[in-house]
Amino acid sequence: MTDQRRSTPRTDHVLADPHLQEAARRVGDRLVKGAVREALQRCRAGDISPAEVADVALELVPVSASSMRPVLNATGVIVHTNLGRAPLSDAAVEAVRVAAGATDVELDLETGRRGRRGRSAMAALAAAVPDAGGVHVVNNGAAALALVTCALAMGRNVVVARGEMVEIGDGFRIPELVESVGARLREVGTTNRVRLADYERAVDEDTAFVLKVHPSNFVVSGFTSSVSVAELSTLPVPVVADIGSGLLAPHPRLPDEPSASAALRAGADLVTASGDKLLGGPQCGLLLGRADLVESLRRHPFARALRVDKLTLAALEATLTGPTPPVVAALSVSADDLMVRAEKLVAELSESVPASAVPSSAAVGGGGAPGVEIPSAAVALPASLARPLRLGEPPVVGYVTRDRLLLDLLTVPESQDVLLAEAVRRAAGSTEQREA
Numbered sequence: 239m240t241d242q243r244r245s246t247p248r249t250d251h252v253l254a255d256p257h258l259q260e261a262a263r264r265v266g267d268r269l270v271k272g273a274v275r276e277a278l279q280r281c282r283a284g285d286i287s288p289a290e291v292a293d294v295a296l297e298l299v300p301v302s303a304s305s306m307r308p309v310l311n312a313t314g315v316i317v318h319t320n321l322g323r324a325p326l327s328d329a330a331v332e333a334v335r336v337a338a339g340a341t342d343v344e345l346d347l348e349t350g351r352r353g354r355r356g357r358s359a360m361a362a363l364a365a366a367v368p369d370a371g372g373v374h375v376v377n378n379g380a381a382a383l384a385l386v387t388c389a390l391a392m393g394r395n396v397v398v399a400r401g402e403m404v405e406i407g408d409g410f411r412i413p414e415l416v417e418s419v420g421a422r423l424r425e426v427g428t429t430n431r432v433r434l435a436d437y438e439r440a441v442d443e444d445t446a447f448v449l450k451v452h453p454s455n456f457v458v459s460g461f462t463s464s465v466s467v468a469e470l471s472t473l474p475v476p477v478v479a480d481i482g483s484g485l486l487a488p489h490p491r492l493p494d495e496p497s498a499s500a501a502l503r504a505g506a507d508l509v510t511a512s513g514d515k516l517l518g519g520p521q522c523g524l525l526l527g528r529a530d531l532v533e534s535l536r537r538h539p540f541a542r543a544l545r546v547d548k549l550t551l552a553a554l555e556a557t558l559t560g561p562t563p564p565v566v567a568a569l570s571v572s573a574d575d576l577m578v579r580a581e582k583l584v585a586e587l588s589e590s591v592p593a594s595a596v597p598s599s600a601a602v603g604g605g606g607a608p609g610v611e612i613p614s615a616a617v618a619l620p621a622s623l624a625r626p627l628r629l630g631e632p633p634v635v636g637y638v639t640r641d642r643l644l645l646d647l648l649t650v651p652e653s654q655d656v657l658l659a660e661a662v663r664r665a666a667g668s669t670e671q672r673e674a
């Protein structure tokens with residue numbers, strides 16, 4: 239022990255190792271020094287030899303300067319809130335990389351003068367929703383609704399159905415958001431039913447707009463009725479539709495999910511939506527609708543506080559103009575194809591772990607298409623693998639049901655199947671070792 243301590247190398251000698259120098263150029267001195275300190279500690283404790291210090295330190299250096307790690311989403315939940323919602327398309331990722339440096343987000347290279355910020359992303363959005371007279375983008379769906387409320391309804395009334403007083407998640411409640419920016423809520427109807435006459439009675443000269451909120455994470459069934467955007471548009475005040483998921487046009491697999499185009503055609507004056515749900519893009523809030531209203535929102539002082547950054551604009555444009563993003567692609571994968579992948583994986587894994595290919599049911603998740611079950615296929619494994627898989631590299635997140643861990647393939651890109659099989663084999667190996 240004393241010998242080991244005496245022979246522990248000096249920090250600056252270890253840091254001079256060329257591989258560690260190279261790592262420092264990649265992730266910075268601070269993280270490399272931390273790894274070296276940890277390795278030296280192990281050396282002093284006698285766990286590793288002085289000759290091993292540099293190699294161990296190198297292993298301890300994180301892969302990137304951000305501690306956020308790529309995760310294999312095998313939950314079968316396409317838009318998983320805890321896994322960062324929509325995974326970006328390769329084209330969007332590339333657009334982000336390009337925009338990360340100095341970029342012409344606000345400069346017209348032709349004239350050398352200031353250009354309208356994010357004009358190409360706005361043009362792509364306008365082209366994707368021809369029914370919108372004007373378009374604007376803010377930080378997220380909540381910001382879009384906050385801006386509309388702040389600009390149109392401060393000190394005035396917003397009429398909303400009681401059955402649409404929605405809590406989205408993590409305690410975020412839409413009615414509280416509306417009130418927090420200075421509007422008064424006027425609730426109409428009951429939990430399960432509301433009629434046009436209820437709205438007609440509530441609308442008066444203090445009414446700024448009628449808000450139609452999509453109940454995006456629950457379904458009410460039984461003795462229910464609600465009032466459509468088309469009916470609401472007969473009222474003498476603007477109709478704002480918070481559709482939630484960001485579906486721009488109707489999707490055949492999600493017949494009950496509202497879309498921006500359908501809401502606008504039905505007579506909505508403004509539509510608000512999220513960019514990182516079913517649109518499959520970066521986190522942002524879309525504002526679509528009447529040109530005069532959108533322009534007044536864009537020019538409102540509060541808009542600046544909700545402004546999106548250049549990375550978002552780049553990813554949004556690439557999502558709109560580029561190849562189908564993963565979220566949208568996942569909606570049209572066939573369950574038969576997924577079963578073929580599951581069987582292939584099971585065949586590859588059979589020697590290392592008890593595995594079987596089973597039919598499963600995937601979901602949109604993240605505030606979209608509640609109640610819709612998407613036929614899928616999964617690899618079923620012993621539930622004891624859930625933790626080692628989550629802690630593996632890359633981490634794999636599935637779900638446990640009836641004492642089995644299911645890895646749903648709908649949300650795993652096919653190109654990652656090899657990685658998935660390796661991760662399962664490693665996790666199975668690690669539990670075997672512990673049990674032995």
Ligand SMILES: *Cc1c(COP(=O)(O)O)cnc(C)c1O
Binds near residue numbers: 380406482483604
């Ligand atoms: C998700 C959602 C929001 C909030 O959007 P964020 O992008 O999460 O801020 C608002 N309204 C509805 C109906 C939603 O589904």
